[in-house]
Structures are given as structure tokens and as C-alpha cells.
Amino acid sequence: MHTLVGWHVEMEFQEDGDRTKAAAMVRLGDGTEFRARGNAQRHPSDPEQLRVGEEIAGARALMDLASQLLQKAHTEIDEASGRTSHPIR
Numbered sequence: 001m002h003t004l005v006g007w008h009v010e011m012e013f014q015e016d017g018d019r020t021k022a023a024a025m026v027r028l029g030d031g032t033e034f035r036a037r038g039n040a041q042r043h044p045s046d047p048e049q050l051r052v053g054e055e056i057a058g059a060r061a062l063m064d065l066a067s068q069l070l071q072k073a074h075t076e077i078d079e080a081s082g083r084t085s086h087p088i089r
Contacts (some may be wrong), residue, residue, distance in 0.1 A: 008059065022057035
């Protein structure tokens with residue numbers, strides 16, 4: 001098995017009362033960096049579970065990164081083929 005490239009992903013979290021913020025960054029092998037943010041807010045009647053807030057905010061940030069990566073790939077396909085490609089899902 002041959003590894004072609006590796007990506008570096010960073011996640012940071014900030015807790016503020018019932019709110020959790022996540023910041024995500026991915027650095028691709030070509031040096032391109034994408035950044036995204038995600039948020040979560042605990043309902044006042046829910047018990048404090050910091051890990052859950054991190055998971056939700058982190059997932060939302062990663063979903064944004066995924067969307068940005070799909071758009072980059074879509075653009076590269078269009079540029080290489082010279083035509084408009086179908087949306088990548």
C-alpha cells in the first residue's frame with residue numbers, strides 16, 4: 001500500500017456557559033488551508049455535558065470543511081475537463 005499524501009487537521013474548542021464554539025482547520029498536501037467554525041448551545045433544561053457540546057460544534061465545523069473540500073474538488077474537475085461537472089455530494 002502506498003500513501004500519496006497526508007492532511008493535517010486541527011480543532012479547537014471554546015466553552016462559554018451553555019455555548020460551545022469550535023474552530024477547525026485542514027491543511028492539504030498542496031499547502032491549501034481551509035478554516036471553518038461550528039457552534040452548539042445547550043438547552044437550559046439539559047445537564048452540563050461539555051463533551052456533547054464539543055461533538056456537536058466540532059461536527060458542524062467539520063461539515064463546513066467537507067463542503068469547502070467538495071467545492072475545491074468540483075472546481076478542479078471543471079478546470080481540468082473544460083466543462084461544468086455535476087455537483088459532488
